[in-house]
Amino acid sequence: MSGPDWRGLVRARLDRITDDPAHDEDIVEELAQHLVQRYAEYLDRGQDQRAAVRNALGELDDTDGLAAALRSAAPRGPVAPQPPIVGGAPSMWNDLGQDIRYGARILLRSRGFASAAVLTLALGIGATTAIFSVVNAVLLRPVPFTGLDRLTVVWQTDRNTGTVREPSSLPDFLDVKERSRQFDGFGGFDASERTLTPLEGEPSRLPVLLVTHDLIPLFGVRPILGRVFTAEEDVPGGPELALISERLWEQQFQRAQDVVGRTIRLNDVETEIIGVLPADSDFGIMQILRSAAYARGFADRDLRSRVDVWISLRGDTRVLVRDTHPLLVAGRLAPSATVSTAQAEMTTIMADLEAQYPSNDARGVFVEAMGDVVFSSVRGPLWILLAAVGLVLLIACVNVANLLLARGTTRLREVAVRAAMGAPLRRLVRQFAAENLVLALASAALGVVFAAVALRGLVALAPADIPRVTEVRIDGVVLALAAAVALMTGLVFGIVPALQARRLDVQGALKAEESRGSTAGRERGTLRSILVVSEVALAVVLVIGAGLLIKSAWRLSHVDAGFLAASVLKAEVQLPSSRYRSRSDQFPNFVSVHRFNDELLRRLAGLPSVEAAAVVGNHPVDPGFQNSWQVVGREEEARTWPEIAIRRVGPTYFETVRLTVSTGRSFSDTDGPLAPTVSIINETTARRFFPGQDPVGQEIRFWGVNRRIVGVVRDEKILGLSREAPPAVYVPFAQAPSNNGSETFLVRSSAPLATIATSLRAAVRELDPQLAVFGIQPLTQTVAESVARERFVMLLLVSFAGVAVVLAAIGIHGVLSYAVVQRRHELGIRMALGAPAVRVTGLVLRQGALLTAVGLVIGLAGALALTRVLTTQLYGVSATDLTAFAAVVPLLGIVALVATWLPARQAVRTDPLEAMRDG
């Protein structure tokens, strides 16, 4: 005897009566109970169900009159007495407060709608907020250096080789400093490493910056404690002094205030601490090093992101002569100067130097804004990610707009009643705005929580070469943005139903059972379809972007690197010159160095599971350094040749990384320090500089030594997996040991690499207990880190695309479910007339397919226009790659099919009788 849903029927006729939804609820309940009993009474009298329902409902006739009467007569609940109307402005604010309270209650009443909307928006706002936090911390926040816009990096160029970002020589630096008028000042630095031997605990490797005394003041950095270097100290043979980072101060001295004047042991030299520099004093240094033609290796090692010690350069022009280029130069523009006037002046100065000194042949200058150097590599990817996440937010907004429109249909009657009762449109619009305000703020709050969680993962995943990435956090600016985004979305999409109400036919809305068939209903249907289409289109763009990056990452991971990183462990040491003499007049016969290497390799090779072990100057994805070179007998021709990468490798290297010797022989133990000097070139060198000749037997000359070519090996991608192998020459490590004692060991083993790492540490400790082993990791990890940024961008874009697809699926599902409910009557009749279930399902599926297809076409066109921004992020894939574009069709097709299938089944399950009766 329960009969129809009387509460629903009553509520449909009287949506909003008073200003208090809880009270409205009571009235609805009371009236519904009345009707339930009346209905039962009619049934008792022998009426059939339909008549009983009709007669009971008849009591509600004159609904707008009823609502008005109820409203004026309704007892006031204990809450919400009308605010006193004092004057224009206060009453407006009172009304607003009332609207917001009412909005909150309305949302609480429709929890399903509210939680769907809030979750969707929060997802969009959370993702946007997280990415924006990164953009904000990395790109937008003020930099720690005073007047970054006046700071430049003064690179040297080499017209012979075409390189534009080379460091300078010390004599050039001093001359430029002397002659320039366009700059207020210059500073120079060189990156290095030192082994820190603490009083207790393991020795460790520290990144060190050798600086001219004017560099730190040039950047506008002030020490927290102590002082910076003076000009008097920055001379050859000057005292051993160091500035330490705030981090090292904390870690080694627990922030002791009396640290100035104490000493630390660096490469076995007692060095006096003269001051402590604040945490961000190394801002931009790694990006400058990474941009430089020779210095990338330092910055890339262990994904270095900071400097711990600053030491005075004390440059000696007799050692650092004019054809040695170790010094990175920063300059601060004079107030009247610009980058281009500075470039013009420097060009003249460098031309004079070129005329003056033979070693400056073909050397020019390139003045680049420091901001560009620091940010250029991250700007692109970060803006791309922000744009992508903006698309996700847009999709989330579209979904919420969809929800609001669906809801607008039910709310239409409420709007009509209120409009009929004389509520001004302004007030109605404001009521909707207030509701959406509540919705938006709730979403923003939840979104910020999402963002905070996402940021943790994001920062952990982020490649270390992003400047200031460790400083990413949610601050006031980020919160303000989240709030602004939330308000914008809430207002824009929320007012739609109210504006629709403006054209509302009050009578029609009150009479219509459902807005099915009415013009307004059809318009809304069209609008919702447009929303879904745009949602699908946006998702397509994101999915294609992600697809391109996935393919690019796949290409990268399958690239033939020339070497085989799997099962190889990498470890680095730095032999201190105090115990491992490396006097340049004895080069390359550094007896103690070679003895250490031979002994360590002998022990490593003796380990049961070790297949091969080798000593090298640089591991395979460390670009190391390059040098100008000649082929003996072709000196004149070689003047225009690019520099060649110098790879210093032990004889077992080729076997250890499985690098194939294609012609000639490999190195052997007989190619010792005192044996005839030999070299091996890579295939690129052979192809470019020995076309149609046999290079084996010819001689290469660099560092003042002729080296006979004994073989050719395959190319190794030493500049990173995404770049072509440069010309490279291999020389025996024994014939070219490191001047500074820096060495890398590679061990190939079938045993777990962690076990090998332990054995390796033990072996080193036995040989030299004071020696630090650092950078121990599987070579595969080193390789993976070298493509960390590509992976980072890809992972983020893939997750955005995933969210986009899910949201689009929800959108399709929502619209079709709604359409099915609206068409219940029609579908019921069709089924009653004998339409098979398949056909009814087909009707719904066809509608879904149409929406998806239109969205796909628009999305594909949009992607064609948009994915070109990804070009710089792609490797071996074109921005219009056919497979990525083609793959999105079945993917979204299947997702859309699933999203459509559920409402379609719902349509078939419709009981024809019930559908028609309710209709």
Add this chain to the structure above:
Amino acid sequence: MKKGSAELLILSVIENGQRHGYEIARQIELRSRGAISFHVASLYPMLYRLEARGLIEGRWVEKAGQRRRRYYRLTTNGHVTLAAQRSLWREFFVGLNRVAGLRNA
């Protein structure tokens, strides 16, 4: 119906105990043997108005195993008003009878 008669009817049927809205409508129908009936659309606005004027008091009552229902009873004020109305209507009927020759129903 004369203005104010509906008020009298409602107050009368809850004079001796609280009733909910449907019972009120039903009682009026039964006692008038179907001659007078109230629809939801007119009954509830009247109830709320009476409540607002303080003549009746509605409150939600929950009984075990049943939905909560709103019951209305007369307030003191309501009893006084009912008495006053009764005497007014009685005088009115006497007058009506004398003039039009009606019999008291």
